[in-house]
Amino acid sequence: MIALTFVFLFCQVNAQSDTFGHCKEEVSCNKQATPLLTSCKDIKRRWCDSPTGYYQLGSKRGPVSVYCNMDELCGSRGGWTRLGYLNMADPNESCPSGFRLYQHGEVRACGRQNSSVGSCVALKLSPDDISYSQVCGRVVGYQYASTDAVDSTIGGTGSHNDINSYYVDGVSITRGFPRQHVWTLMAGINEATYYNVNDVSYNCPCSKGSPQKSTLQSFIGNDYFCESGNPATDSTYQSVLYTSDPLWDGKGCGSLESTCCAASCLPWFHKKLGAATTDYLELRVCGDEGTSNEDTPISFYEIYVK
Incomplete structure (x- = not known):
């Protein structure tokens, strides 16, 4: 895709909104080169009809090519700067450094390196000095075997209550250091039954009857999604990658997870x-x-800031 660069040597075109929300142009001549803007939001403000695509932005390390979503996302008008994108459905795509490839049929996904104990694998997404106050994104994952969301009895309360540790079976999204919570995406063990017939401890906090709601970490609050990909109705799980039901898409929820799939904005x-x-x-x-x-x-993520 061709990058769109807003650098004008003589005349600068500013787009403004009239009272009906349409764009009108205001032309002002400038003998100096217009410096590159530093965020997609700035471009959208100056040229409100700018299309979604790649743009050159200015940063401390020089011009950078960035994908800007100029359409409405998460209930907020365009001008979103994309910090990260992964689509493992593309056969040419590779897992981020440090992640391990899973492949089952046509599904390819990226998880933790082999480990005999609890662990995390991490990816940092830099905003290149872009100032932002909102984060919007989506992630698609898959359950492997016996994920138990944020159960506190297995990993211990120390790791359970520590945002820097493996506090979740799933995905943690934070910002900066010390880490500050943005969103958590959890995977429970069953979507339609209780483990071992009567033990609901390992199901999602939003799942019917789950006690995890009462022990949910305070730093998470309501900023989470949770789903199980295990469709079993006989209280069991298998040591397989459950590829028939991708996680956190609001679809395919079992009988116990109606509240989970009703989460706002999924x-x-x-x-x-x-x-x-x-x-x-x-x-x-x-x-x-x-x-x-x-x-x-x-297997997929796209994350934006504005």
Whole structure:
């Protein structure tokens, strides 16, 4: 795709909105080169009819090519800067550095490196000094074996209550350091039954009857999605990658997960921050047991800031 660069040597065209919300042009001549703008939001403000696509933005390390979504996302008008994108449905795409490839049929996903204990694998997404106050994104993952969301009895309360540790079977999205919570995407063990017939401890916090709601970490609050990909109705799980039901898409929820699939904005998460920041974002895939017991590899993500 051709990058669109707004650099004019003589005349600068500014787009403004008239009272009916349409764009009109205001032309002002300038003998100097117009400097590159530093965010997609700035481009959208100046040229409100700018299409979605790649643009050259200015940064401290020089011009950078960035994908801008100029359409409405997460209930907010365009001008979103994309920090990260992965689509493992593309056969030419590779897992991020440090992630391990899962492949089952046509499904390819990226999870933790082999481990006999709880662990996380991390990816940092830099905003290149772009100031933002909102984060909008979506992630698609798959359940492997016996994921138990944010159960506190297996990994221990220490790791359970520590945002820097493997507090979730799923995906943790944070910003900056010390880490500040943005969103958590969890994978429960069953979607339509209780483990071992009567034990609901390992199901999603939003799942019917789950006690995890009462032990949900305070730093998560309501900023999470949770789903299980295990369709079993006999209280069992298999040590397989459940590819028939992708996670966090709001579809295919079992009889116990109607509340989980009714979460606002699914499959998109949206976090409004208290103040603008230039913090990097960090996406981690975590599990509180070894990878032979559980994992939540991801096959797709796109994350924007504004």
